[in-house]
Amino acid sequence: MAQSPVLSISRRIRSTPFTRRVEAAGVKGYTVYNHMLLPTVFDTLESDYHHLKSKVQVWDVACERQIEVRGRDALRLVQMLTPRDLRGMNPGACYYVPMVDETGGMLNDPVLLKLAEDRYWISIADSDLLYWIKGIAYGFRLEVDVVEPDVHPLAVQGPLAEDLMSRVFGEAVRDIKFFRFTPMPFEGTYLNVARSGYSKQGGFEIYVSDAALGEPLWDRLFAAGEDLDVRPGCPNQIERIEGGLLSYGNDMTRENTPHECGLGRFCDTTLAIGCVGRDALLRVASEGPIRQIRSVAIDGDPVPTCTDPWPILANGERVGRISSAVWSPDYQTNVALGMIRMTHWAPDTRVEVEAPDGMRTAVVQKGTFSQRAV
Amino acid sequence: MAQSPVLSISRRIRSTPFTRRVEAAGVKGYTVYNHMLLPTVFDTLESDYHHLKSKVQVWDVACERQIEVRGRDALRLVQMLTPRDLRGMNPGACYYVPMVDETGGMLNDPVLLKLAEDRYWISIADSDLLYWIKGIAYGFRLEVDVVEPDVHPLAVQGPLAEDLMSRVFGEAVRDIKFFRFTPMPFEGTYLNVARSGYSKQGGFEIYVSDAALGEPLWDRLFAAGEDLDVRPGCPNQIERIEGGLLSYGNDMTRENTPHECGLGRFCDTTLAIGCVGRDALLRVASEGPIRQIRSVAIDGDPVPTCTDPWPILANGERVGRISSAVWSPDYQTNVALGMIRMTHWAPDTRVEVEAPDGMRTAVVQKGTFSQRAV
Numbered sequence: 001m002a003q004s005p006v007l008s009i010s011r012r013i014r015s016t017p018f019t020r021r022v023e024a025a026g027v028k029g030y031t032v033y034n035h036m037l038l039p040t041v042f043d044t045l046e047s048d049y050h051h052l053k054s055k056v057q058v059w060d061v062a063c064e065r066q067i068e069v070r071g072r073d074a075l076r077l078v079q080m081l082t083p084r085d086l087r088g089m090n091p092g093a094c095y096y097v098p099m100v101d102e103t104g105g106m107l108n109d110p111v112l113l114k115l116a117e118d119r120y121w122i123s124i125a126d127s128d129l130l131y132w133i134k135g136i137a138y139g140f141r142l143e144v145d146v147v148e149p150d151v152h153p154l155a156v157q158g159p160l161a162e163d164l165m166s167r168v169f170g171e172a173v174r175d176i177k178f179f180r181f182t183p184m185p186f187e188g189t190y191l192n193v194a195r196s197g198y199s200k201q202g203g204f205e206i207y208v209s210d211a212a213l214g215e216p217l218w219d220r221l222f223a224a225g226e227d228l229d230v231r232p233g234c235p236n237q238i239e240r241i242e243g244g245l246l247s248y249g250n251d252m253t254r255e256n257t258p259h260e261c262g263l264g265r266f267c268d269t270t271l272a273i274g275c276v277g278r279d280a281l282l283r284v285a286s287e288g289p290i291r292q293i294r295s296v297a298i299d300g301d302p303v304p305t306c307t308d309p310w311p312i313l314a315n316g317e318r319v320g321r322i323s324s325a326v327w328s329p330d331y332q333t334n335v336a337l338g339m340i341r342m343t344h345w346a347p348d349t350r351v352e353v354e355a356p357d358g359m360r361t362a363v364v365q366k367g368t369f370s371q372r373a374v
Numbered sequence: 375m376a377q378s379p380v381l382s383i384s385r386r387i388r389s390t391p392f393t394r395r396v397e398a399a400g401v402k403g404y405t406v407y408n409h410m411l412l413p414t415v416f417d418t419l420e421s422d423y424h425h426l427k428s429k430v431q432v433w434d435v436a437c438e439r440q441i442e443v444r445g446r447d448a449l450r451l452v453q454m455l456t457p458r459d460l461r462g463m464n465p466g467a468c469y470y471v472p473m474v475d476e477t478g479g480m481l482n483d484p485v486l487l488k489l490a491e492d493r494y495w496i497s498i499a500d501s502d503l504l505y506w507i508k509g510i511a512y513g514f515r516l517e518v519d520v521v522e523p524d525v526h527p528l529a530v531q532g533p534l535a536e537d538l539m540s541r542v543f544g545e546a547v548r549d550i551k552f553f554r555f556t557p558m559p560f561e562g563t564y565l566n567v568a569r570s571g572y573s574k575q576g577g578f579e580i581y582v583s584d585a586a587l588g589e590p591l592w593d594r595l596f597a598a599g600e601d602l603d604v605r606p607g608c609p610n611q612i613e614r615i616e617g618g619l620l621s622y623g624n625d626m627t628r629e630n631t632p633h634e635c636g637l638g639r640f641c642d643t644t645l646a647i648g649c650v651g652r653d654a655l656l657r658v659a660s661e662g663p664i665r666q667i668r669s670v671a672i673d674g675d676p677v678p679t680c681t682d683p684w685p686i687l688a689n690g691e692r693v694g695r696i697s698s699a700v701w702s703p704d705y706q707t708n709v710a711l712g713m714i715r716m717t718h719w720a721p722d723t724r725v726e727v728e729a730p731d732g733m734r735t736a737v738v739q740k741g742t743f744s745q746r747a748v
Contacts, residue, residue, distance in 0.1 A: 004380045004381075005380070005381050005383070005401070005403065005404045005411075006378045006379070006380060006381065006402065006403040006404070007378075007379050007380065007381035007403070007404060007405065007406075008403040008404065008405045008414035008415065009379070009405075009679060009681050010405065010621075010624055010679070010680070010681065010698070011623070011624045011680060011681055011682065011683060011697055011698070012405075012500060012621060012622075012623030012624045013405065013406065013681075015681055015682065027379070028380065029379065029380040029381070029382040030379045030380070030381060030382065031381065031382045031383075031384065031386075031387065031406075032381075032387065032405075032406035035500070035501075035623060037379075040382035041382065101508055101512075102508075102512055107505065126386060126409070127409075127502050127505065128501050128502035128505055129505065130505075131481065131501065131502055131503065131505035131506035131509065132505035132506070132508065132509045133509070134475055134476075134506065134509065135505065135506045135507070135508065135509015135510045135512070135513060136509045136512065136513055138475075138476055138509070138510065138513060138650065139509060139510055139512060139513010139514050140513050247384075247386060248386075249385070249386030249409060250384055250385045250386045276512065305383060305384070306384070306385060307383050307384065307385055307387075307389055308385065308389065309385060323385055324384070324385070
């Protein structure tokens with residue numbers, strides 16, 4: 001596999017309200033996510049990483065498409081879609097909600113925003129979850145509209161995120177609690193601002209509900225943050241693996257239950273909440289998963305890109321597979337995520353990983369890399 | 375927009391059983407299609423094009439994922455999914471089947487293969503149609519399995535396709551009729567071979583039902599076709615626009631009805647076939663669409679890549695938009711596809727197109743470019 005193939009663009013791979021600014025800023029690579037462009041690197045993966053961990057970045061994450069569910073049966077529908085108990089959810093809350101099919105297989109791991117009792121946004125990972133939700137709504141003849149609104153998230157991430165955001169949206173942003181959102185004024189309208197984002201460095205996601213505001217918002221953030229060394233950024237492969245942030249399609253697929261992904265705490269299948277997949281997950285919850293995602297340190301030189309999963313072996317027997325791996329400058333090892341059988345998932349278990357360039361030794365970690373000191 | 379951004383790869387952007395051969399053959403660009411790699415160019419777009427129209431090419435179209443529907447309610451489900459009347463469909467037939475939501479909006483435009491009375495494959499365009507089908511099956515509690523089998527199409531396209539195929543699969547391939555498939559022997563097993571493909575040059579699609587056979591099949595085709603100048607290829611942007619082959623996500627989206635896409639002949643909504651979207655499409659069918667896709671010749675130098683739709687204007691008023699456009703060496707003009715209002719869709723209507731590099735004159739065509747002599 002060539003490391004840097006060229007991406008041919010077309011209307012089918014959609015650009016975002018921020019793409020022109022991203023291009024002007026010298027983006028060096030993209031991936032495709034929900035049929036849209038998602039930047040992957042601006043300077044180098046490592047310099048983007050160091051900057052993210054020390055300063056503040058603005059990320060074009062418009063590819064986190066929103067699905068709006070509204071109407072009389074809105075709560076009934078969203079509760080059908082996830083095993084997480086939504087009964088205590090209030091407007092202004094963000095919930096991380098695994099969504100599964102009838103067998104308990106992961107379909108997506110979105111963030112649910114409750115706008116009102118009868119109105120929700122579902123901020124999705126990389127799969128056309130809209131099709132599933134429309135199919136369920138149609139099949140159960142629910143009184144709901146299920147639409148993809150013109151809403152484009154822009155993330156502000158890094159330790160200086162709060163300082164930058166307060167200069168654009170006012171001091172009130174400091175009061176937004178983790179996984180809560182509130183409408184904040186911008187250019188004569190209001191944008192929902194959440195304290196959330198796909199990094200462990202802290203920050204916000206701004207739900208830009210009018211594409212025309214994309215460039216003015218981008219420009220305001222960069223003008224306000226010049227002395228903070230604000231830079232364009234994107235979800236960083238190194239930082240997210242260190243932090244144990246899972247990527248749908250990479251670390252989990254329809255093959256996996258939430259429990260295998262370490263998301264069992266979001267599954268309240270013992271309660272009578274009536275979600276799709278409840279029966280299958282109840283079985284898993286009572287027995288426990290027989291494999292689960294773990295952080296893994298892989299020895300040796302920096303690993304190549306993990307495109308197909310790498311087998312994890314113990315005494316020549318296959319006990320799991322690595323799905324994401326990259327060299328970490330801070331931890332001076334290859335940090336990785338992989339699904340490992342219960343026989344070998346205990347912390348400090350020594351295993352072998354069959355990387356494309358040869359066998360390597362590796363060690364199962366306790367928790368995530370970012371939970372321990374560098 | 376940079377013309378050649380780099381694509382960052384990961385497990386989420388899946389490689390195919392043919393990717394190693396495609397890489398070894400020097401692929402120059404990819405797009406992402408159904409979360410998989412789809413090659414876009416090998417030599418140059420134009421030399422690939424001339425070769426496709428005169429010789430034979432082997433295409434990695436494994437991204438045409440298969441959805442298998444099987445079980446007692448299989449026919450009931452597939453008929454719910456499309457407005458096309460499936461009552462006359464026999465095993466061995468391929469049907470092009472627009473699939474729509476309850477409002478008649480296009481969700482995908484797959485090819486349906488009938489394997490048996492209770493078993494179908496749906497060979498999909500670029501959207502997670504599996505999610506829609508699983509949602510409908512679940513909502514209606516149908517007795518079906520809906521799965522994504524390990525089947526990877528490889529296309530053989532071009533005027534010499536039949537000669538090449540007969541050397542690998544025997545003379546019987548010449549008897550396969552257009553949009554029919556039949557199991558053909560290969561390496562001790564049988565692969566379904568259809569006379570179909572995303573070009574107007576004739577050819578076949580081989581449904582490789584075992585990933586391990588991918589490379590042996592690729593190698594056999596190249597060994598057998600050396601004197602035919604067989605080359606690796608891929609759907610060619612120039613040839614497909616000349617031929618009026620629509621691309622889901624480019625030329626049509628959920629916003630469009632089949633009738634707007636010129637697919638009204640595949641909609642039998644006057645019959646009581648009970649498909650999703652029937653009510654909405656019946657309305658459209660009785661009134662006719664007010665806009666429709668047309669081939670358009672755009673004057674001037676070769677156009678840039680069409681990423682966002684380009685407005686079509688007449689007397690300063692917006693009457694449509696171009697969704698795909700490219701320079702055609704054979705027709706010595708820019709060939710394009712666009713959605714145009716009925717007031718301006720008549721052949722030979724002169725319009726203006728607002729391309730990124732300025733206004734251009736353009737002419738609405740009668741039929742497709744490939745229907746007239748070069």
